[in-house]
Amino acid sequence: QVQLVESGGGLVQPGGSLRLSCAPSRRIFGFDQMDWYRQAAGKERELVAIRTNTYTDYLDSVKGRFTISRDNANNTIYLQMNGLKPEDTAIYYCHALVRVPGRSGNLEVWGQGTLVTVYS
Numbered sequence: 580q581v582q583l584v585e586s587g588g589g590l591v592q593p594g595g596s597l598r599l600s601c602a603p604s605r606r607i608f609g610f611d612q613m614d615w616y617r618q619a620a621g622k623e624r625e626l627v628a629i630r631t632n633t634y635t636d637y638l639d640s641v642k643g644r645f646t647i648s649r650d651n652a653n654n655t656i657y658l659q660m661n662g663l664k665p666e667d668t669a670i671y672y673c674h675a676l677v678r679v680p681g682r683s684g685n686l687e688v689w690g691q692g693t694l695v696t697v698y699s
Contacts, residue, residue, distance in 0.1 A: 581679055583674075584602050585672070585690035585691055586602075588696075591696070595697070597695060599657065599660070600655055601615075601657070603688075607677045609678050611676040614627075614675065615627045615647060617667075618670050619670075626638060629647070660695070664697060
């Protein structure tokens with residue numbers, strides 16, 4: 580089975596930037612959908628960014644600051660976060676619907692989460 584391995588979280592000052600990465604643990608054919616979620620302490624998990632084969636959308640509070648993208652060479656998903664604010668502090672999870680060898684349809688997979696802390 581395939582897993583998503585996340586990296587790139589850390590401590591950053593307000594106004595700073597981070598780029599989160601999410602890479603599959605083994606070879607895949609591609610993504611039908613990729614997303615980033617986040618969950619802050621004491622709050623429900625929320626969808627931050629979504630990208631399908633036909634559209635891309637973002638949580639209103641991150642529009643203009645965050646960008647979801649993919650490196651086609653290695654099937655790595657990225658979330659570029661600029662102009663970070665304290666309210667962006669959360670554990671960020673990548674999520675994807677992937678196509679894998681020997682399987683029809685797609686497989687739903689999650690990353691393990693990476694902590695982003697925006698603090699001065």
